[in-house]
Amino acid sequence: MTTIHDDNATTWRDLADQLTPEQIAYIEQWEAHPEVPPRADGLPFDAEHRRSSLLFTAREYAWRNAAAVRYAHISPPPGATYVGDWAGDMWESGDPATRIFEGTKRTCEHMEVRTGGWQDSNGRTEWQITVDSNAKFNDGQMTSSVARQVGAAVVAAADELDRLNA
Template sequence: MTLPDDPASWREVADQLTPEQAAGFELQERSGDDPATLRAMADTLANANAGEVTSGQIPAPPDATRIYGWQANGDRTWREFDGRTTRVGEAVIRVVGRQFGDGTCERWISLSATHDEEFQAEQARELAAALEAVAEEAERLG
């Protein structure tokens, strides 16, 4: 039984360690190393392993033009990416997103223009059509 003041064991994250790493922790545990230190080291290795494993097994999103590194927070692992960029006059429409460790993605649309951008009616229609096309693509890709 673990008391509230007792540190959690490295074994709680053993399934996220390589066999070699787990063997090293078993040796350190038998040698009497501090359990809190072992747990902190195991957490660090488990997070690093999650990024390495994920990056090697999950293909990039099909629309990604730039992919950023994997990040982990608790039990969530993700990487951010840039997708399609469309220009209409001075306006820029970008699809950006986040890909999770299970391969699923969420996307959002960013619209930027110079301050107080003014559009003629035809340019406004072109911008509206471009936004519609980007939104449909983002929905289709998930």
């Protein structure tokens, strides 16, 4: 995501006034432990990579904080039980920022039927239904009994989306 930031910033601390106390604490914790997260190749981070990673994270947080203020007038979708942070680069590209949201979750043994979707900074909302296995080492296989439960849950979710989109 492209961020709005002070082009003169050279460290994350240059953006600290745009961050929440929780975000600052997270970055300070990360800064204090250069071994976390480990590199995929097992090599240590050099100081410049570490500095640029911390600065990138601060810029991301600053953008999200500014977006929360900029789009505060956009209400979460009715029926949403969780709404994520805004993401995107509307200020630089002209594309709307978006955020994900979650709605109802129906559990059918090891399967879940969830409603949710995305909302853009123009207020447009798109609801969707997701069916997924919530069991470790299960690729979505179901017995006929679970399949009937999932089928009924999908129909209930579709009815819910019809009500929400009405």
